[in-house]
Amino acid sequence: MSRAKKPPILALDAAQERAALQSIKRFLEERFELQLGSFEVQEVLELFTREVAPHFYNKAIADVQAHLADRFQSIESDLWALEKS
Numbered sequence: 844m845s846r847a848k849k850p851p852i853l854a855l856d857a858a859q860e861r862a863a864l865q866s867i868k869r870f871l872e873e874r875f876e877l878q879l880g881s882f883e884v885q886e887v888l889e890l891f892t893r894e895v896a897p898h899f900y901n902k903a904i905a906d907v908q909a910h911l912a913d914r915f916q917s918i919e920s921d922l923w924a925l926e927k928s
Contacts, residue, residue, distance in 0.1 A: 853896045863888055 868884045871877040
């Protein structure tokens with residue numbers, strides 16, 4: 844039984860993908876002494892792209908939203924301070 848793959852939500856450009864593949868391959872070799880081929884390393888990257896990366900992306904968006912909310916609140920306070928009575 845084969846499972847249909849979900850398309851990745853995030854995509855890397857070609858240079859970023861090559862660098863990511865090299866990093867994964869090197870990490871698996873150095874840390875776990877696993878010698879994976881290009882196809883297997885690509886599968887690992889696709890797994891992270893589909894299943895893990897969206898969590899980091901969403902966390903980054905939430906962090907930026909919180910930062911902007913704080914900043915806009917500060918700007919709003921500054922504007923109220925400039926208001927003439």
